[in-house]
Amino acid sequence: MFHKAGFLKLVGLSLVALLVMMSAVACGKKAAAPAATEGEIAQTADAGLAIVIGLNTVAGTVKNAKGNYFYMDEVPGFDVAVTGPVEGGDATALIGKPVRIKGLFNKDVPNLLVAQSIEIKEGEQQYKSVYASTDASAPQDFFNQKTREEYASLALTKIDKSEDWEGKGKGKVFGILIPAAAGQNALISVLGADDKEIGKVIVDSETNCAAYNSEKLRLFEKRWFYLSIKDSVDKKLRAKNKEMFRADVVFIGLY
Numbered sequence: 001m002f003h004k005a006g007f008l009k010l011v012g013l014s015l016v017a018l019l020v021m022m023s024a025v026a027c028g029k030k031a032a033a034p035a036a037t038e039g040e041i042a043q044t045a046d047a048g049l050a051i052v053i054g055l056n057t058v059a060g061t062v063k064n065a066k067g068n069y070f071y072m073d074e075v076p077g078f079d080v081a082v083t084g085p086v087e088g089g090d091a092t093a094l095i096g097k098p099v100r101i102k103g104l105f106n107k108d109v110p111n112l113l114v115a116q117s118i119e120i121k122e123g124e125q126q127y128k129s130v131y132a133s134t135d136a137s138a139p140q141d142f143f144n145q146k147t148r149e150e151y152a153s154l155a156l157t158k159i160d161k162s163e164d165w166e167g168k169g170k171g172k173v174f175g176i177l178i179p180a181a182a183g184q185n186a187l188i189s190v191l192g193a194d195d196k197e198i199g200k201v202i203v204d205s206e207t208n209c210a211a212y213n214s215e216k217l218r219l220f221e222k223r224w225f226y227l228s229i230k231d232s233v234d235k236k237l238r239a240k241n242k243e244m245f246r247a248d249v250v251f252i253g254l255y
Contacts, residue, residue, distance in 0.1 A: 051105050059100045065091040066215050067208035068139045080113045081139050087130035109138050110145050141207040143251035151226045159199040159238045165229055165245050172226045188225050199244040206249040213252045226251035
């Protein structure tokens with residue numbers, strides 16, 4: 001008579017062996033996959049739009065723009081950058097306009113299309129050219145998502161504990177942007193785990209890329225600020241306004 005415990009043990013061992021074999025096959029397939037080359041699909045937007053390495057033609061209505069950057073709902077997950085003036089000014093001149101774009105995608109610069117041409121739709125089959133370029137490079141201030149790990153979260157605790165930020169060079173803080181008042185700098189109110197203010201960072205400058213992302217995230221009060229850390233505020237002055245140090249903002253995000 002076949003023993004029930006022995007039968008269950010045999011089934012269990014068979015399942016383990018099957019899982020190991022499937023894992024090995026899957027790993028083998030992954031290792032054998034060739035790297036994407038020009039013209040091959042490199043990324044797929046949330047809406048199912050395939051973006052290939054090299055030149056892409058996309059169309060939609062410009063939803064948000066600032067400086068060199070703009071965004072269209074029809075190409076979710078991607079920003080579009082211009083490297084020169086657009087007819088009528090900068091990218092903000094395109095807000096609300098239906099456009100057709102030819103943009104370059106480089107797998108080393110994720111989530112960005114560098115515009116080579118932009119046309120505004122003026123009729124069923126009629127387009128007007130408002131931008132043309134042969135520059136394939138991203139704007140200098142573009143924040144490459146691959147560099148996020150270089151900006152460790154600063155463990156700020158007290159305004160007088162300068163070792164929390166001095167010598168770090170780069171870092172990120174979680175908080176709320178306080179817009180600049182007349183004749184004064186903008187500030188970042190840095191929040192702790194309990195959402196109480198630890199202190200403030202004086203913003204000396206903000207890149208065009210950071211300002212664009214700030215506009216995109218305008219519905220979110222609390223954000224992560226990626227900083228190039230500069231000088232500490234004099235110890236005698238810190239207690240007055242709870243200002244800890246000065247910094248340049250290079251990127252703003254939700255994580």
